Amino acid sequence: MARDKVSRNTTPTNLASLIRGLYGRVARQLKVDPSYVSRVARGERRSDEIEASLERELRRIMAMVKTKRSSGRKSTGKAASRKPKKKTKV
Numbered sequence: 849m850a851r852d853k854v855s856r857n858t859t860p861t862n863l864a865s866l867i868r869g870l871y872g873r874v875a876r877q878l879k880v881d882p883s884y885v886s887r888v889a890r891g892e893r894r895s896d897e898i899e900a901s902l903e904r905e906l907r908r909i910m911a912m913v914k915t916k917r918s919s920g921r922k923s924t925g926k927a928a929s930r931k932p933k934k935k936t937k938v
Contacts, residue, residue, distance in 0.1 A: 866909045874901045 871889065875882040878901055887893040889902060 863909075863913055866912060870902070870905055870909075874898065874905055877901060 871882045871885040875885045878885075878898060880898070884893065884895075885898055885902070888895045888898040
């Protein structure tokens with residue numbers, strides 16, 4: 849059974865979903881093992897390149913979260929309660 853490719857443009861609804869796979873994504877970008885990325889993140893190993901990549905990925909995730917939160921806010925006031933008028937054919 850073939851698997852369909854998953855679009856990476858969809859934004860998950862919560863932070864945990866965004867963080868999941870972080871080490872794997874960074875490891876793929878740098879062609880290293882995810883366990884090594886994990887060790888660098890925990891401070892057991894040192895790699896400036898991996899640390900920079902982790903920071904970039906976390907900034908990207910936080911930007912996605914901020915975008916998601918700001919676009920999900922409900923506006924208040926009269927404009928929000930108005931229904932669009934239906935167009936009639938003449």
